[in-house]
Amino acid sequence: MRFAVRCTRAIALLWVVAGLSACGTGNQQPVASVSTNSLSFSATSPDATTPSPLTISASVSPGTVSVAVLHGGSAIANATYTLSGTAAQIVVDPAAPSALGAGVFHGTITVTGYSCGNPGCSQLVSGNSQVINVTYDIPPIVRYVAPYVGVATGSPLTASGSVIIRGQGFEQFPVQNVTFNGVSASTFSVVSDTEIEASYSLTLPTGSTYPVTYPVQIVAPSSPQPIESDAKLVIVQAPSYVSTTLPYPPSVTGVDQLRYDAERQALLVVATTGSGTELLRYAYSSGSWNTTPATVSSATLPSLANLSDIALSTQGGELLALSPQYLTELDPGTLAIKTQYTPGPTPAPAGVYLKNLAVANDGNAIVTTGNGSSASTPLYLFAVRDPAFTQNSTTPSLDNATPGASADGSVVALQQGDPSLASSPPVYQYTASSETFASTAAAINQGTIAPALDQSATRIVLSGIDVYDSSFTLLGKLPSKTLAVVVSPNADCAYTFDSSGQILAFNLITGMSGGPFPQAGATTPVSSPGTGGAVKMAISPDGGWLFLAGSSQIVVAPAPTNQCH
Amino acid sequence: MKRLFLAGLLLVYGGSALADPAAVKSTHYQIGYESGDINTVGGSDSRVNAVDGSITLPLAGYLGASVSAFYDHYSMAANFASLGSGLTLASSLPQCTVIDKGLSAGLFVRDPSVGRISAGYGAGQAMSHCESTFLASGTARLDMKDYSAGAQYYFSRFTIGVSWNQTRFNAFDRFNSDSLTGSWYPTNILRVDLATYGQDLKNTYSLGVEFQPRFFDNSSGLWASYTRRHQTVTNNIIMVGIRYYFGRRVDLLTRDREYR
Numbered sequence: 001m002r003f004a005v006r007c008t009r010a011i012a013l014l015w016v017v018a019g020l021s022a023c024g025t026g027n028q029q030p031v032a033s034v035s036t037n038s039l040s041f042s043a044t045s046p047d048a049t050t051p052s053p054l055t056i057s058a059s060v061s062p063g064t065v066s067v068a069v070l071h072g073g074s075a076i077a078n079a080t081y082t083l084s085g086t087a088a089q090i091v092v093d094p095a096a097p098s099a100l101g102a103g104v105f106h107g108t109i110t111v112t113g114y115s116c117g118n119p120g121c122s123q124l125v126s127g128n129s130q131v132i133n134v135t136y137d138i139p140p141i142v143r144y145v146a147p148y149v150g151v152a153t154g155s156p157l158t159a160s161g162s163v164i165i166r167g168q169g170f171e172q173f174p175v176q177n178v179t180f181n182g183v184s185a186s187t188f189s190v191v192s193d194t195e196i197e198a199s200y201s202l203t204l205p206t207g208s209t210y211p212v213t214y215p216v217q218i219v220a221p222s223s224p225q226p227i228e229s230d231a232k233l234v235i236v237q238a239p240s241y242v243s244t245t246l247p248y249p250p251s252v253t254g255v256d257q258l259r260y261d262a263e264r265q266a267l268l269v270v271a272t273t274g275s276g277t278e279l280l281r282y283a284y285s286s287g288s289w290n291t292t293p294a295t296v297s298s299a300t301l302p303s304l305a306n307l308s309d310i311a312l313s314t315q316g317g318e319l320l321a322l323s324p325q326y327l328t329e330l331d332p333g334t335l336a337i338k339t340q341y342t343p344g345p346t347p348a349p350a351g352v353y354l355k356n357l358a359v360a361n362d363g364n365a366i367v368t369t370g371n372g373s374s375a376s377t378p379l380y381l382f383a384v385r386d387p388a389f390t391q392n393s394t395t396p397s398l399d400n401a402t403p404g405a406s407a408d409g410s411v412v413a414l415q416q417g418d419p420s421l422a423s424s425p426p427v428y429q430y431t432a433s434s435e436t437f438a439s440t441a442a443a444i445n446q447g448t449i450a451p452a453l454d455q456s457a458t459r460i461v462l463s464g465i466d467v468y469d470s471s472f473t474l475l476g477k478l479p480s481k482t483l484a485v486v487v488s489p490n491a492d493c494a495y496t497f498d499s500s501g502q503i504l505a506f507n508l509i510t511g512m513s514g515g516p517f518p519q520a521g522a523t524t525p526v527s528s529p530g531t532g533g534a535v536k537m538a539i540s541p542d543g544g545w546l547f548l549a550g551s552s553q554i555v556v557a558p559a560p561t562n563q564c565h
Numbered sequence: 566m567k568r569l570f571l572a573g574l575l576l577v578y579g580g581s582a583l584a585d586p587a588a589v590k591s592t593h594y595q596i597g598y599e600s601g602d603i604n605t606v607g608g609s610d611s612r613v614n615a616v617d618g619s620i621t622l623p624l625a626g627y628l629g630a631s632v633s634a635f636y637d638h639y640s641m642a643a644n645f646a647s648l649g650s651g652l653t654l655a656s657s658l659p660q661c662t663v664i665d666k667g668l669s670a671g672l673f674v675r676d677p678s679v680g681r682i683s684a685g686y687g688a689g690q691a692m693s694h695c696e697s698t699f700l701a702s703g704t705a706r707l708d709m710k711d712y713s714a715g716a717q718y719y720f721s722r723f724t725i726g727v728s729w730n731q732t733r734f735n736a737f738d739r740f741n742s743d744s745l746t747g748s749w750y751p752t753n754i755l756r757v758d759l760a761t762y763g764q765d766l767k768n769t770y771s772l773g774v775e776f777q778p779r780f781f782d783n784s785s786g787l788w789a790s791y792t793r794r795h796q797t798v799t800n801n802i803i804m805v806g807i808r809y810y811f812g813r814r815v816d817l818l819t820r821d822r823e824y825r
Binding site: 124 | 642
């Protein structure tokens with residue numbers, strides 16, 4: 001009887017089971033489907049703007065409790081999605097090309113549906129996932145070539161030289177050649193992902209109109225996209241100047257800086273006047289110098305008052321002019337003012353002014369500051385390509401630093417301090433290939449003469465007297481009476497102008513005993529530039545001509561180059 | 566209709582048993598920790614760690630009540646390699662952390678010599694800590710309400726149980742499941758469970774054991790389960806856990822039928 005009762009109860013329970021099983025919404029599968037399983041992004045270069053986001057549509061079945069959209073891989077900056085019922089729109093944002101550099105990058109987006117794993121749904125289980133593979137192609141870019149001016153000589157006219165090519169992605173896709181307007185480089189070597197050393201030997205077409213521009217390009221067949229190049233080698237004829245003088249406007253009382261624009265055959269001068277400063281441009285055209293310079297001053301733009309320094313950008317497209325609070329970009333051909341910038345991201349402290357600048361081959365201008373006393377003040381980098389002041393982790397604060405750059409822009413030497421200091425502060429260098437500052441083995445209390453370097457920074461003259469090699473080991477000394485100095489592009493000769501009124505040549509290849517370098521020659525310019533104040537000196541890229549700007553005038557004089565060989 | 570049926574069943578059965586009050590001999594407390602791996606076949610494993618606790622107490626006669634709580638931490642797999650055939654997956658397998666917690670309470674009537682009928686209500690919340698959205702809420706948080714009913718029939722060393730469960734996600738579809746469970750006690754300290762599920766958990770089967778070893782002096786139990794869910798995607802779920810019981814030291818069979 002008891003067994004019968006229990007059997008009856010069991011049957012009742014099974015009936016309950018059957019009844020319960022009739023309820024519910026039916027089976028649902030937590031399956032996600034997506035409109036595509038692959039996405040591709042591409043940018044024209046690491047400097048390009050970020051490509052537009054792409055959208056994927058996805059659908060999930062009603063049985064899905066939860067949907068996760070997860071992403072991984074460097075190609076994807078973010079993946080966001082919106083749900084409307086069981087439909088999802090997934091927006092995939094690619095990473096900024098500047099954050100990735102060149103290469104082929106990957107990412108994955110995983111869309112997963114989750115469903116309940118137990119009664120009460122206190123347990124979730126993964127359904128299947130849809131994997132969307134993302135690829136992102138960014139080809140290399142060639143940004144700069146330095147020095148960007150080469151010189152054609154001989155007959156037929158040929159130009160040869162060595163350059164440093166800067167860009168990004170040179171190690172991402174094998175570089176099989178470097179070309180100058182389609183002409184293969186004589187030699188090239190990929191130094192790093194951002195640097196190639198190359199040499200060229202170009203025969204100029206007969207009847208060329210100078211300057212002749214040679215676009216610089218790398219050949220990397222595996223690059224997924226055409227390679228963008230902004231680098232142009234400009235070939236000029238070796239100057240055929242004659243010794244001459246160029247007068248200042250009457251208001252000029254002195255000179256603060258002199259630069260030679262080899263591409264445009266012009267002299268750019270920051271001159272002191274009774275009311276401040278003026279930027280002067282003397283152009284050479286049709287066989288003679290224009291003795292009436294184009295001028296820009298605070299009358300043109302008030303913030304240009306008290307200019308302290310000027311420099312051409314790495315590719316020569318911009319003239320950078322420094323005044324106490326501003327860096328102003330001007331057109332180097334017309335002196336038309338473009339844009340002004342103030343230091344950042346940390347503004348210059350109160351009382352600190354922009355002092356000097358020099359340009360490296362990575363596109364950065366190194367800008368030093370001062371505050372009128374012997375104290376450390378911040379340095380800045382000014383990126384010409386994406387104009388803005390920056391500072392990196394190695395950017396030091398220096399004591400009234402004065403920079404000098406090699407013509408290939410590989411090194412900027414920074415001397416600092418002043419003769420009154422009891423101990424000599426270290427000399428710093430900015431290495432363009434690594435974009436870092438570091439102190440060097442040299443220490444010197446700077447004088448009034450800015451660092452002078454040859455094209456490749458194998459000879460570095462500090463304070464116009466001490467000559468160092470590329471590792472800042474002292475090689476020898478120049479006369480203490482030196483007022484201005486330049487180093488020939490090939491580093492064999494230093495040319496000084498001193499208080500004797502002569503241009504002296506010193507052989508920097510021999511006699512490197514730490515003592516005085518042997519004098520290799522001397523010449524007297526047609527007239528004195530004036531020694532009542534600072535004297536500034538520049539040299540043409542072929543090393544054949546020297547330019548002196550003093551308190552009275554500008555002097556153009558031939559360099560006695562052959563006396564150093 | 567279904568709830569009315571269950572409520573009636575409870576009242577009728579509870580009323581008839583009032584003469585012999587034995588639903589819960591004394592208040593029973595337990596806490597537990599469990600850990601497990603949820604494998605999606607062809608994909609990656611999810612992991613879960615959870616703590617829970619419950620109180621079972623006598624109310625009157627055959628009428629008892631239970632209150633329980635749980636807190637689960639999931640690292641949910643979000644990768645399914647087999648669908649990525651020929652594709653390159655991200656270097657790291659994405660995981661999604663989900664926290665699931667809840668409280669529930671229930672009433673039941675029980676005759677230890679016959680069986681048990683129960684009804685319960687629970688509320689829970691799931692919170693995703695990744696780029697995950699619950700469809701019901703459209704956000705990373707999901708509120709859940711849970712209704713359940715069940716019956717067990719005690720037969721010698723066997724227990725047959727059925728249950729019905731409905732979980733409501735905000736205003737979203739309901740998740741329903743039915744189960745049929747058969748339990749066997751080879752000894753008084755060991756229980757073996759076989760269960761099959763229906764509705765949204767259809768094609769789901771589980772095997773479980775709970776063991777209350779002598780050397781724990783009937784204070785603790787160890788359990789393990791394996792669940793296989795074979796739908797479009799197959800999941801294998803392995804869980805292990807330990808429970809600690811406060812109060813009376815009784816064997817597992819007695820605990821199941823007279824205390825919890």
